[in-house]
Amino acid sequence: MAARPPVHRGLADRLRDGLPRLVLAPSFALILVFVYGFIIWTLTLSFTTSRILPVYSFAGFDAYIRLWSQPNWHMALGNLAIFGILYMSACIAIGLLLAILLDQRIRGEGVLRPIFLYPMALSFVVTGTAWKWFLNPGLGLENTMRNLGWESFTFDWLVNKDMAIYTIVIAGVWQASGFVMAMFLAGLRGIDSEIIKAAQIDGASTVSIYRRIILPLLRPVFLSALIVLAHMAIKSYDLVIALTGGGPGNATELPSTFMYSYTFTRNQMAVGSASAVMMLMGIAAIIVPYLYSELREKDR
Template structure:
């Protein structure tokens, strides 16, 4: 055996190990990647195809172009659904941001039992929207909830029947959604506040600025990225809201609390209008993308500039 043969064998072994190390991550990730392509992006494409067909109880491929979208915008229930989404989403996002910022500023004052309070505020986020909706449905039920409790305390004229009032029921969804999500927003802003350099605050205090002015003019503007991230997350929650509505109001009274997600479910699975449901799903996807694309663009531009 020549002296070069062991060296060649070692090189071959090293090359084989390098190829194995190169391919193992790809082999491990490949099943997940394939499943994402099929069960996420594949079904998005399929839904888009169905939205251009005359599918009823079962999928069919009788293409009708944009007819389903025309029928969708002529449907009064869809008009109610997206009007409710604008009202629900606007109030939900605005109130969550306000409560989240306020709680974060209060907890940032190094108060006692901060960990206990953080846990209390964050606990609702650990619950599913099904549990939240069911609990608030009981609490707001005029026959056994808050109204009955107050009346039993002697206030017989007290009335709080929003959940059965078609004009007010949408606001009960806002109450429940804010209760669940505001603690999470608080945690985001509290993390942002803890990341601000104390030297900036100390310099402002030395210049004679009061704490409210410091928060308003210095700290809150520094939290702009947190505001943007919170807005994106809350908007996503609002557009996707389905389980909260189904558990709490079922879209009623009538369809007074319908949202696009419940509209899509009702027409796809209970009204045998798969094509119309698919069209509504594609418009929901468009709403999500309209929010995500500016966010991703901002993040990518910030990374390049960095």
């Protein structure tokens, strides 16, 4: 048989194959510059003596030494631990409970789902401002209860330096719980009903079914929710600024507010850059093991 002549691809075929790359190229270039480029730039500044403006004189780990000698930084880390643990735990617990309730095919599910999800559609600035009004002793809950006749009612967490951090937890949980609920509800709806029916036929109770079958099958959802919430907790800035402004005093200082104030208010750009690098390392310490475990699961 005679060999078939080579097929010459036309210009239209080459354009069709190259169009996706052409469309994605500007976005890829912008991400490369404004995400990874600025990460490298921030890392570089953290090893300099920069103050008001960038100065590229190498200073070793001086900025990191000064960072870890700041009492405000240690307070910010302590507040992040309180906020992060309570925020993630409450969001996962409430989100899972709401998902289980909605998974019972209750009446009005189509109305309840958007109601629970609505807070996530709001910006953290709007959430912080709304909760600031609600928790203000002179305007919100405390004032309302006293006007209703409960003169001894007191809820001054917003202006109490020992309790102010918990107001951020309340606002954050209110906003993110619906999102976590949606994740768990999708996971619950993806479980094979035949497994549950088989367990019911064997006489397993509802509690045992959830504890031994459903919750273990939701492990990927738990991990995904944990990663998303941890990322949101570490970089929380606008919620804190809108709700407490980092106060009273610096009682609700978080690493994100510390980084902003030292970079743009106190003119300590190198120290602010070092704190940003530490935040990035914290996020990487959470995400990298998760990605590694996911890749290992796929390989298996």
